[in-house]
Amino acid sequence: MSEPVSGKPTKGEPMIKVENLWYKYPRTKKYVLEDISFTVEKGEFVALMGANGAGKTTLCQCLNGVIPNSQGGKVKGRVVVGGLDTQETPISKLAQKVGMVLEDPETQLFTTKVKNEVAFGPENLAIDPDEIMKRIAWALKVVRLEGYEERPPTALSGGQKQRLAIAAALAMKPEIMVLDEPTSQLDPIGTLEVFSVIQDLKEEYGMTIVMATHKSEEIAQFADKVLMLHEGRLVKFAPPREVFQDLELMKLTWTHLPQISELILFLRNNGISLKDFAILKDEGVAMVKEALAGKAGRVAS
Numbered sequence: 001m002s003e004p005v006s007g008k009p010t011k012g013e014p015m016i017k018v019e020n021l022w023y024k025y026p027r028t029k030k031y032v033l034e035d036i037s038f039t040v041e042k043g044e045f046v047a048l049m050g051a052n053g054a055g056k057t058t059l060c061q062c063l064n065g066v067i068p069n070s071q072g073g074k075v076k077g078r079v080v081v082g083g084l085d086t087q088e089t090p091i092s093k094l095a096q097k098v099g100m101v102l103e104d105p106e107t108q109l110f111t112t113k114v115k116n117e118v119a120f121g122p123e124n125l126a127i128d129p130d131e132i133m134k135r136i137a138w139a140l141k142v143v144r145l146e147g148y149e150e151r152p153p154t155a156l157s158g159g160q161k162q163r164l165a166i167a168a169a170l171a172m173k174p175e176i177m178v179l180d181e182p183t184s185q186l187d188p189i190g191t192l193e194v195f196s197v198i199q200d201l202k203e204e205y206g207m208t209i210v211m212a213t214h215k216s217e218e219i220a221q222f223a224d225k226v227l228m229l230h231e232g233r234l235v236k237f238a239p240p241r242e243v244f245q246d247l248e249l250m251k252l253t254w255t256h257l258p259q260i261s262e263l264i265l266f267l268r269n270n271g272i273s274l275k276d277f278a279i280l281k282d283e284g285v286a287m288v289k290e291a292l293a294g295k296a297g298r299v300a301s
């Protein structure tokens with residue numbers, strides 16, 4: 001690896017620390033983020049949720065330093081990622097700490113070969129060519145695109161393009177990955193592919209993940225916590241189970257529940273007594289089976 005980026009969090013410090021963050025875009029009056037505070041530990045996967053316009057993209061850009069380094073506007077409070085204060089650190093240095101993947105796979109790929117796409121970031125840092133080759137091989141392996149090195153990115157499927165975008169970010173060896181609705185333009189297979197790669201990054205490489213997404217099912221399955229934004233404010237920061245059980249919050253923020261949770265609520269509302277709530281398919285199915293078995297037993301006796 002090249003020179004380590006200084007400013008690693010000291011032991012016990014969170015990987016992401018946001019303190020009383022307020023943000024207003026240039027030439028606008030209203031703050032679109034208001035007094036946001038939270039921390040994310042190393043290796044955690046946090047899903048950013050909230051209706052359109054809630055501030056998810058803005059918060060993602062605060063985490064990778066685009067705000068305020070390139071975007072300008074007015075910032076109050078502090079964002080510290082991997083020990084680096086985003087208001088005091090140049091974006092080139094932050095890019096080695098925080099990898100970013102955007103919603104539209106088309107707009108973030110701009111070379112003619114898969115391998116060049118992955119090499120682009122490290123080449124800009126003037127990293128040694130041997131090291132770049134190693135990083136290309138590693139990053140394409142992680143996202144399961146080995147063998148695609150010579151292909152043009154335009155020939156890839158949507159899911160493959162997003163995985164390539166992840167590989168390009170990984171080539172900078174970041175400790176944190178921020179993804180802004182990376183699956184919103186993908187079909188269910190592409191969506192699953194991306195989530196499964198993210199799962200590997202977390203489990204095998206201990207990466208810290210923040211992903212803006214509406215995909216409740218996948219959040220229930222993979223995320224450690226949900227950070228819910230509503231009109232620029234943080235209204236809940238808790239494990240998915242706790243968040244999805246808060247039906248008033250779901251309504252307020254226009255959030256879809258996982259389908260199995262909808263089914264459980266529907267059955268409850270229609271007189272089938274279920275002792276619990278479910279966010280995962282397996283637990284929901286088991287719960288319904290148990291309830292139905294109980295009922296059948298009672299009918300038979």
Ligand SMILES: Nc1ncnc2c1ncn2[C@@H]1O[C@H](COP(=O)(O)OP(=O)(O)O)[C@@H](O)[C@H]1O
Nearest residue numbers: 025028032050051052053054055056057058059
């Ligand atoms: N470049 C910009 N200039 C001014 N206002 C913006 C800009 N980008 C987003 N906004 C406003 O900031 C708010 C939050 O937007 P955004 O972060 O994109 O929300 P989300 O990603 O949750 O849909 C919205 O009210 C949006 O209109």
Ligand SMILES: [Mg+2]
Nearest residue numbers: 056057058181
């Ligand atoms: Mg957005």
